[in-house]
Amino acid sequence: MSSSDAFASMIYRQLKRWWNNRSRVVMTVLNPLLWMVFLGLGWGGIFSPQSIPTAPGIPNMPSVADVIVKAIENYFKQLFGGVDYVTFMITGIVVMSAFMASFISGISVIWDKQFGFLKETLVASAPRSVVILGRIVGDGIVAAIQSLLIVLVSLLLTNNINLVNTPIAILYVFIMTLGFTALGTTISLKFSSMEGFQMVVNLITMPLIFMSGVFYPPTTMPEWMKWIAKFNPLTYSVHAVRYWLAGANAGFEYMNPLTDLAILIAFTSLMLVTAVKTFEKTTVED
Amino acid sequence: MSEIIVVENLVKRFKDVVAVNGVSFTIRKGEIFALLGPNGAGKTTTIHIIATLLRPTSGIVLVAGYDAVKNADEVRKRIGVVFQDPSLDNQLSAYDNMYIHGRLNGLRGRELHEKITKLLELVELKEYAHKKVMYFSGGMRRRLEIARSLLHEPEILILDEPTIGLDPQSRAKIWDYIKYLKKEFNMTILMTTHYMDEAEELAHRIAIMDKGKVLAMGTAEELKSMLGQDVIYVTLKKISDDNNLCKLFDFVKACNMLDGNRLELVVDDASKALPEVFRVVSLNSLQVAEASYRRPTLNEVFLHLTGRELRDSLEQPSVPQRRRVRGFR
Numbered sequence: 230m231s232s233s234d235a236f237a238s239m240i241y242r243q244l245k246r247w248w249n250n251r252s253r254v255v256m257t258v259l260n261p262l263l264w265m266v267f268l269g270l271g272w273g274g275i276f277s278p279q280s281i282p283t284a285p286g287i288p289n290m291p292s293v294a295d296v297i298v299k300a301i302e303n304y305f306k307q308l309f310g311g312v313d314y315v316t317f318m319i320t321g322i323v324v325m326s327a328f329m330a331s332f333i334s335g336i337s338v339i340w341d342k343q344f345g346f347l348k349e350t351l352v353a354s355a356p357r358s359v360v361i362l363g364r365i366v367g368d369g370i371v372a373a374i375q376s377l378l379i380v381l382v383s384l385l386l387t388n389n390i391n392l393v394n395t396p397i398a399i400l401y402v403f404i405m406t407l408g409f410t411a412l413g414t415t416i417s418l419k420f421s422s423m424e425g426f427q428m429v430v431n432l433i434t435m436p437l438i439f440m441s442g443v444f445y446p447p448t449t450m451p452e453w454m455k456w457i458a459k460f461n462p463l464t465y466s467v468h469a470v471r472y473w474l475a476g477a478n479a480g481f482e483y484m485n486p487l488t489d490l491a492i493l494i495a496f497t498s499l500m501l502v503t504a505v506k507t508f509e510k511t512t513v514e515d
Numbered sequence: 516m517s518e519i520i521v522v523e524n525l526v527k528r529f530k531d532v533v534a535v536n537g538v539s540f541t542i543r544k545g546e547i548f549a550l551l552g553p554n555g556a557g558k559t560t561t562i563h564i565i566a567t568l569l570r571p572t573s574g575i576v577l578v579a580g581y582d583a584v585k586n587a588d589e590v591r592k593r594i595g596v597v598f599q600d601p602s603l604d605n606q607l608s609a610y611d612n613m614y615i616h617g618r619l620n621g622l623r624g625r626e627l628h629e630k631i632t633k634l635l636e637l638v639e640l641k642e643y644a645h646k647k648v649m650y651f652s653g654g655m656r657r658r659l660e661i662a663r664s665l666l667h668e669p670e671i672l673i674l675d676e677p678t679i680g681l682d683p684q685s686r687a688k689i690w691d692y693i694k695y696l697k698k699e700f701n702m703t704i705l706m707t708t709h710y711m712d713e714a715e716e717l718a719h720r721i722a723i724m725d726k727g728k729v730l731a732m733g734t735a736e737e738l739k740s741m742l743g744q745d746v747i748y749v750t751l752k753k754i755s756d757d758n759n760l761c762k763l764f765d766f767v768k769a770c771n772m773l774d775g776n777r778l779e780l781v782v783d784d785a786s787k788a789l790p791e792v793f794r795v796v797s798l799n800s801l802q803v804a805e806a807s808y809r810r811p812t813l814n815e816v817f818l819h820l821t822g823r824e825l826r827d828s829l830e831q832p833s834v835p836q837r838r839r840v841r842g843f844r
Binding site: 349355386514 | 529531535563566567569570588591592593594598600601602603604605606607614615616617620621622623647667699842
């Protein structure tokens with residue numbers, strides 16, 4: 230029998246489940262859109278000063294105000310890697326939503342446990358490694374589709390998105406989601422209790438998001454936060470996706486699309502191996 | 516090789532309970548073998564170990580010659596399992612559940628499609644093929660699970676309480692399927708049940724389990740013949756200090772003290788033996804509170820082996836649930 234069949238069937242299952250759940254499809258686009266509109270447009274105004282009241286009585290010096298506005302604008306642009314805040318944040322949100330989606334779908338193995346479907350996959354004749362990899366890749370595809378939808382929606386809010394490079398950006402997103410789905414899967418295979426499930430999700434996802442550069446550049450973080458951000462795989466995918474989508478370069482000096490890719494691949498491989506090893510040893514006792 | 520499943524001295528210890536305590540049995544190719552016993556007897560644990568879902572604490576399990584621990588992959592290729600608890604994906608249709616199972620177990624394409632259609636027809640779910648499983652009734656889900664486990668025509672079919680919680684019609688239907696499978700594919704079937712009628716109706720051989728041990732094993736006839744023709748149960752009002760009441764009844768074939776002042780007397784003809792029993796009781800200035808006699812069924816065999824009625828032990832709660840899950844979504 231061919232293992233590719235089992236692999237394909239798990240991908241099919243994850244896609245079908247996602248597609249069958251229409252409200253989830255809508256939410257995956259709606260939720261990031263809310264972030265983009267309210268946080269992006271809300272803060273965006275602050276970082277792009279439009280006017281400074283010109284002091285009356287100095288009629289000959291209107292250009293000073295302009296110079297100041299320009300200087301402030303440039304300062305922020307430089308901080309945000311060469312783009313305005315709205316673009317900066319929107320490109321971050323693309324990664325954030327894919328990250329959330331993948332981590333939660335990994336964690337949702339716990340539902341399979343509760344509703345019994347996990348047992349069905351545990352006794353299948355296909356090798357367990359193939360089964361779990363199929364599941365993870367299926368979730369990765371779902372997350373990648375979602376982030377593509379979000380990129381398309383973001384076109385309404387900014388015109389700095391480079392559509393030609395979008396597939397490359399999505400590829401980075403896909404690699405990252407495999408890693409985080411695998412991490413979520415491992416966590417839920419290890420823990421049997423549903424209690425505190427939501428708490429664990431928040432406890433892991435929120436700090437990772439805040440220390441990744443989604444909302445503010447990592448370069449402006451306090452030292453200790455920078456230090457954590459360097460060990461956060463999300464930082465590298467945010468940086469790379471921002472680079473490919475908007476041409477922005479907001480990150481530590483050593484970061485470039487290639488180092489980002491290398492780090493993401495290393496992270497994802499490690500997570501995949503861990504998930505496979507864990508699934509191979511899983512019993513109904515855990 | 517005629518012995519397709521060999522279980523030797525199997526022990527499974529969970530944190531605080533010994534669920535299976537030294538179980539041994541062998542199952543021959545093409546037979547229906549039932550593990551009969553109350554909840555918490557260790558039947559499901561035994562089955563989970565055979566299905567490679569649990570690792571034994573000690574002991575050997577061989578399925579078609581493969582070790583269930585070391586060669587789990589080979590074992591999984593040969594078995595189909597219907598679990599006691601649901602294991603369907605509720606968010607998918609019946610067809611998709613079957614389809615994914617088929618692909619996971621090496622089927623594809625036209626062959627798979629035809630088999631799914633045939634099996635859904637067999638379990639009378641064809642018209643609901645594209646309905647999501649979440650809208651199915653308990654009986655429909657059960658039938659779907661059985662249909663699903665048959666999809667890849669396993670050498671060995673493992674059924675954990677196949678008819679638990681089903682209405683009589685659905686039970687009868689599932690019994691028919693099980694018999695059909697045996698006849699049609701000469702499948703080896705290992706099942707657990709706490710219904711005596713089910714074990715008697717379906718199984719070639721039965722192992723009676725209680726508290727993690729196999730107490731007796733054989734065909735239903737063999738098990739019942741442990742007791743002889745008739746069994747008289749006499750409950751005495753007040754028991755004398757003499758523990759050895761049995762010596763009073765020297766005319767019976769076998770005598771056994773059960774729980775609660777109850778005596779089990781095995782005789783050839785109960786209607787003739789009863790007056791004699793009453794005479795002996797009153798001669799010894801004891802009083803009969805209750806007397807009955809039955810043709811032995813598996814229930815009497817269980818009573819004989821454990822001192823408890825199988826029905827009674829069903830009333831007791833089983834092992835406390837280890838995993839507490841709160842349902843949402």
